[in-house]
Amino acid sequence: MKTTKYLNLILILFSVSLYAQQTFPQIEFDSTTIDYGTIENGSDGERVFSFTNTGNADLIITNVKSSCGCTIPKKPEDPIAPGESSEIVVRYDTNRVGPFRKTITVSTNQENDPIIALKIKGTVRPKQ
Numbered sequence: 001m002k003t004t005k006y007l008n009l010i011l012i013l014f015s016v017s018l019y020a021q022q023t024f025p026q027i028e029f030d031s032t033t034i035d036y037g038t039i040e041n042g043s044d045g046e047r048v049f050s051f052t053n054t055g056n057a058d059l060i061i062t063n064v065k066s067s068c069g070c071t072i073p074k075k076p077e078d079p080i081a082p083g084e085s086s087e088i089v090v091r092y093d094t095n096r097v098g099p100f101r102k103t104i105t106v107s108t109n110q111e112n113d114p115i116i117a118l119k120i121k122g123t124v125r126p127k128q
Helices: 001-018
Strands: 027-028 033-040 046-053 061-066 071-074 085-092 097-106 116-127
Touching: 027 116, 033 046, 061 071, 061 085, 071 097, 085 097, 085 116
Parallel strands: 033 116
Antiparallel strands: 027 046, 046 085, 061 097, 071 085, 097 116
16 A cells, blocks of 8 residues: 555656656747837838747747738747747838727747737827
């Protein structure tokens, strides 16, 4: 009976240690929303979402897409090593006058929540 208890304890500890050794990437953004505020028609629409891989395996951004053609995102092409930082560049077409709210969908290889929604918002006013 004692042998069975010890064997079960050893199996549990072995299972926990195997789980603890698994490696996963983890993306952490400085901010998931960028507020352009009120900007003038035709002004610079480029903004940057900065992030860090806080996991312990390479992070791969597999896809980045926007909710419409007026927003063009650009993803890093190379894997991001653990502890390293990178950015996703977003360019909004500021020739469209009026308020806007757009979503950029980021697909990654992280284990939990592999899809992240980034948001941009603001208002483009006519040139004066």
